[in-house]
Amino acid sequence: MLVLTLFTVLAALAADKKLVAAQSHPDTFYPHNTSSLEGFWASGRGDVRTGDGFANPINRTFNYPPNAGLSVSFDNSGWFELSRYRYLPNGKDPNCIKGIIGWMHGTYEINSNGSLTMYPLEDGFQQVQDPCAGKSFQNFIETYNTSEVYQKWQIYEDSSAGTMARLYQYDSSPLPPMKRLSETPNMLPRQKLANATGTTNDNTTSDATTVTRRSLFSLLLWGSN
Numbered sequence: 343m344l345v346l347t348l349f350t351v352l353a354a355l356a357a358d359k360k361l362v363a364a365q366s367h368p369d370t371f372y373p374h375n376t377s378s379l380e381g382f383w384a385s386g387r388g389d390v391r392t393g394d395g396f397a398n399p400i401n402r403t404f405n406y407p408p409n410a411g412l413s414v415s416f417d418n419s420g421w422f423e424l425s426r427y428r429y430l431p432n433g434k435d436p437n438c439i440k441g442i443i444g445w446m447h448g449t450y451e452i453n454s455n456g457s458l459t460m461y462p463l464e465d466g467f468q469q470v471q472d473p474c475a476g477k478s479f480q481n482f483i484e485t486y487n488t489s490e491v492y493q494k495w496q497i498y499e500d501s502s503a504g505t506m507a508r509l510y511q512y513d514s515s516p517l518p519p520m521k522r523l524s525e526t527p528n529m530l531p532r533q534k535l536a537n538a539t540g541t542t543n544d545n546t547t548s549d550a551t552t553v554t555r556r557s558l559f560s561l562l563l564w565g566s567n
């Protein structure tokens with residue numbers, strides 16, 4: 343089991359390198375701030391999407407996608423919506439992988455230094471599944487209402503995939519490239535859809551260990567994107 347896990351991790355790292363190499367030669371980078379972020383963007387095969395069908399903020403549930411991924415929609419009036427599902431290593435034990443699925447919407451601003459800040463409303467929420475955490479932290483849902491700064495963003499034309507966007511996190515590490523699925527943003531209603539409800543344990547999602555099993559089959563922390 344341990345051998346299999348190490349192999350999986352090494353394979354993941356190798357696949358990650360190959361992917362980065364394959365994607366580091368986009369055709370045309372648009373100079374910063376000259377192209378609009380407006381549109382509906384999603385990484386990989388688009389399993390994770392903004393808009394209808396991913397998250398239900400009213401009862402704080404998710405329809406779990408088959409793979410991890412990231413999707414953001416932006417409109418030109420300054421509204422965004424973000425959906426994401428990612429796997430994080432637990433650090434202590436390679437068999438322990440944490441799954442975090444989240445949704446938020448709100449307003450965004452392009453700052454004078456070119457960075458991007460997202461200001462979610464308090465109806466944002468995320469579900470954390472960590473089979474190796476203490477019992478009351480294995481599977482919970484919490485309000486997610488934290489502003490996020492992205493140091494940089496880029497829009498470019500990829501010769502095979504088309505128009506792509508990439509966000510760079512607060513520490514400048516890049517998020518997976520997202521393809522523009524449409525020029526029209528795909529969003530739930532642009533208003534507060536629920537009040538913040540704090541943290542609740544989730545007894546409805548079966549077995550938190552499915553996160554670990556699923557992610558061992560997936561080669562990247564962001565899924566097979």
Ligand SMILES: *[C@@H]1O[C@H](CO)[C@@H](O)[C@H](O)[C@H]1NC(C)=O
Binds near residue numbers: 398401403546
């Ligand atoms: C949550 O709301 C959605 C959309 O109305 C519904 O399809 C789903 O069954 C609800 N889930 C639970 C657990 O209530």
Ligand SMILES: *[C@@H]1O[C@H](CO)[C@@H](O)[C@H](O)[C@H]1NC(C)=O
Binds near residue numbers: 454455456459491493
């Ligand atoms: C750019 O501006 C934002 C917002 O003011 C700030 O959070 C961020 O740290 C700045 N980035 C750099 C590299 O100075």
Ligand SMILES: *[C@@H]1O[C@H](CO)[C@@H](O)[C@H](O)[C@H]1NC(C)=O
Binds near residue numbers: 463485487538
């Ligand atoms: C959400 O964040 C905003 C801005 O930081 C804050 O004013 C508000 O009180 C927060 N709401 C909740 C429910 O935490």
